[in-house]
Amino acid sequence: MTTATTSAAISALSAREIVRRVGAGDLTVEAVAKSCIETIAAREPVLQAWAFFDPDLVLRQAKALDKAGTKGALHGLPIGVKDVLDTADMPTEMGSVIYKGHRPAIDAASVAQLRGQGALMLGKTVTAEFAGVTAGPTTNPFSPSRTPGGSSSGSAAAVAAGMCPIAFGTQTGGSIHRPSSFCGIVGYKPTYGGVSRAGLKLAAETLDTIGLLGRDIDSVELVAAALLNRKPSDATLPKPRIGLCRTPLWTTADPATVEAVEDAAARLAQAGAQVSELKLPKDFEALAEARDGINNYERARSMAVEWAHHADKISPKLAEIVRKGQAMSYDDYLWAARTTADCRALLNGIIADYDILLAPCVPGEAPEGLAWTGDTRFQSFWTMLHAPSMSLPTHKGPHGLPVSIQLIAPMWQDAKLFAASRWVAQILGVTTLGVTTP
């Protein structure tokens, strides 16, 4: 047992390394927990990443895990839990005063799955109100005057600041990849439908997807594998066939994103990837409108209870979405649903010519201000299509802040997404990312 390992050193460990060392008996779960607690104590006053954090509860869990006879695949791994996932031992407030102090009877299924493999649920990370657009108090770890992105704001900030090596996020529009890019970490949205949503507060269930935010690809795959009953892999897919897909939104990108995507394409081609331009058919231009339709209609329904009893406690921005959704006819919803389904079918055909697609992730760097969590459209474009996607913080913008690229694989080919992402990260240098310092 190494006792000399400092908390700062532990905070910099990857999730895989934590699990390896705890498994080998080189590190106690208690030491891991204490390092998280120390980092949180130091940085939380500015970052405001946690909706609930109780050091005593964390230490009790850690000590129990240290005493456990058998060790699971995630033994001792601290995980931040976005506050739209139910937890039986911590409040679940969903970024809304309506749920102040709310205590669910049981854990979300995804939380229970990871606990079953020995993971330690560190606390609840700040979410925008009901995983929507109204921001919580979290600040960007690179610059406290800028948004961390949303809605998985606390998860992204906590991971980027070394408070925990990995955290749950959810994405209905761009709630995993936008904060991942703004905070300079790896974001992963699995293929729609694989991770159980039991115990998740639904937003727009045709789109809601549980995913992960982490500091490195290997660690994200370790936890994803535990959720899906896959074997975690180290596979790399070198020189993949890459479709450079600017999307119909290309003209709305800042120069930083244009440069990031074009630089990535050029360097990956130079390294041997077969990069070719993929122009999507005109059909895809309707996706942005369809996304609003699906989101508004389904939101109005999933918020039926809160609207009936607490409409006055819903933020003006979300209330507007609910009202639009209530006013929307079923026929208009059907148009949105069909348009999206048609695009999914089209993409399935088009994407078969490639291993992965390379696309913009965000318009640019995290914008100034905390009220607006940023533009969702580059992320939600792919959320609508149900394909698995990875965001990698490969580039920097004019202020030295991270700007990610986005990789997309065909539906259900998450394993290929990880393998190709690993190669892309090697070529573009994303593996140098570590804990950000203030």
Next chain:
Amino acid sequence: MTTATTSAAISALSAREIVRRVGAGDLTVEAVAKSCIETIAAREPVLQAWAFFDPDLVLRQAKALDKAGTKGALHGLPIGVKDVLDTADMPTEMGSVIYKGHRPAIDAASVAQLRGQGALMLGKTVTAEFAGVTAGPTTNPFSPSRTPGGSSSGSAAAVAAGMCPIAFGTQTGGSIHRPSSFCGIVGYKPTYGGVSRAGLKLAAETLDTIGLLGRDIDSVELVAAALLNRKPSDATLPKPRIGLCRTPLWTTADPATVEAVEDAAARLAQAGAQVSELKLPKDFEALAEARDGINNYERARSMAVEWAHHADKISPKLAEIVRKGQAMSYDDYLWAARTTADCRALLNGIIADYDILLAPCVPGEAPEGLAWTGDTRFQSFWTMLHAPSMSLPTHKGPHGLPVSIQLIAPMWQDAKLFAASRWVAQILGVTTLGVTTP
């Protein structure tokens, strides 16, 4: 105000007629509620349809509705709520001792939507354990020694016996259409994805669909329209193009079902429908195996919490499904998911030649015994394909018990399903169905 209307007469009213009369001031909600209470008092000792029923709570709701200034589209309509949907004012036990006395914090979204339109939630109807295969105590209204079918057992029995005009059901395999057929009522499974599942206990979320069980098509459409923000319609689609689809399971049907389907096809053709035989490609033969894969894998995940803490309180049949799902590799799950998605895409092409399909609904009459809720395969075949489906109790088997046919429309064409079903019911005589007597 008519006060002379007897409880028995009110019990026989359709949902549309109740809403019409209450809306016109010809009937109080209290009188409607009392008729339900009386019918339940008379028949519940044998039927055992209710997991929770509190006459005082019902009367309080009824009186409040009678005092309300405005009247919603479902004002005063009593609805049975399958006990896998959360209710804030009633326990939600899901047919499991694990949830004995469990009180959710808020209503399911679908329940809240109907309450918002003035519906009265009458009580919680018995569900098979977690909407699965382990039966509750409910008996068949036609014969107490036979199963009512499952998992929406209480909803079907209650509606058939006149305890309420309509009830919520859910279908993951065949949980709406099987009990509807066995109890001789109308079952409706909407297109997958339209009705919000917020507050539903998920079983296998790729398949879970909230639907309705009622005594007539018009009443079912009235409530469906309220859930989906459609206008309720009386439209009839005469002489539709019908694809007679026996499915690969045809050889497993009892003579009663073979006769029902062939008789329906013949009489509908005679009445002017364009009936032609639709043979599905061989691909569809894999659906039964794929269904087990999806169901087992997703069940194991949605039950993660119950398995972690209460495995000893899960029935042996459900425990076996969870164990199979836990042991299943992600690759095997992907095979099932892809196979099913391929069949969905194939069906979308094939079905475009027809207005609706006509298919078997169940192998035959409700079997003897209460332990087994019957064969799910004829129903789950279409659940897998996400298409909307209607079961109509048009025929009788050798013991005089109901045997339904099943109608299927293309995805999202629920309006066409209702319109074509109305014509089919007119031709085949399903509208003669009423309240069954013991």
